[in-house]
Amino acid sequence: MFVDRDGTLIVEPADQQVDRLDKIRLLPGVIPALLEIQRAGFALVMATNQDGLGTERFPEADFRLTQQFILDLFSSQGIEFDAVCVCPHFPQDGCGCRKPKIGLVTDYLLRTAVDRDASFMIGDRATDLEFAGNLGVTGLRVRVNGTPQETWETVARRIVRGRARHGWSGAHGKRRFSRRWIWIGRRRLPSAPGWAFSII
Numbered sequence: 001m002f003v004d005r006d007g008t009l010i011v012e013p014a015d016q017q018v019d020r021l022d023k024i025r026l027l028p029g030v031i032p033a034l035l036e037i038q039r040a041g042f043a044l045v046m047a048t049n050q051d052g053l054g055t056e057r058f059p060e061a062d063f064r065l066t067q068q069f070i071l072d073l074f075s076s077q078g079i080e081f082d083a084v085c086v087c088p089h090f091p092q093d094g095c096g097c098r099k100p101k102i103g104l105v106t107d108y109l110l111r112t113a114v115d116r117d118a119s120f121m122i123g124d125r126a127t128d129l130e131f132a133g134n135l136g137v138t139g140l141r142v143r144v145n146g147t148p149q150e151t152w153e154t155v156a157r158r159i160v161r162g163r164a165r166h167g168w169s170g171a172h173g174k175r176r177f178s179r180r181w182i183w184i185g186r187r188r189l190p191s192a193p194g195w196a197f198s199i200i
């Protein structure tokens with residue numbers, strides 16, 4: 001399951017930039033939902049556009065601090081991301097990795113045997129659903145103050161029930177990705193505890 005970060009896992013601040021710890025708020029129901037989805041056998045892949053990451057306006061250190069806090073928070077509740085894919089570019093940069101383009105997850109798709117018919121992309125924006133369409137996976141929307149269909153509770157039920165209905169095993173054995181990786185742009189770096197990465 002691919003998942004957007006800002007506006008989907010955590011609430012998007014008014015200035016759309018999560019660069020301080022006090023800006024971090026989880027979306028309602030996100031923890032039990034991700035636990036349930038994970039238990040059903042899905043690997044979680046975070047796919048996020050972080051406009052201008054590494055520029056003066058959004059220093060890398062501010063991103064690292066908040067991103068690590070978010071990953072630690074989820075990890076403390078038993079939720080692990082198999083990969084974290086970050087596009088650091090601005091729209092005008094014309095990169096190939098900014099959602100809704102799929103360059104951000106190309107390496108992941110090559111490395112793993114993702115069954116796209118059985119995969120999902122969860123996000124809060126139209127571009128996330130467009131990204132899902134470009135990937136050939138089912139797109140579902142989660143939003144703060146959205147419709148009852150756009151809550152984590154409903155989305156998790158839909159994903160897990162769909163899996164049961166199709167008779168999938170739900171075993172974790174299908175995971176082929178035990179090590180976490182971070183992609184920044186087109187560079188892939190292993191994510192050891194205290195993960196290191198660099199910006200291209």
Ligand SMILES: [Mg+2]
Binds near residue numbers: 004008012
């Ligand atoms: Mg978002």
Ligand SMILES: [Zn+2]
Binds near residue numbers: 088095097098
């Ligand atoms: Zn990019």
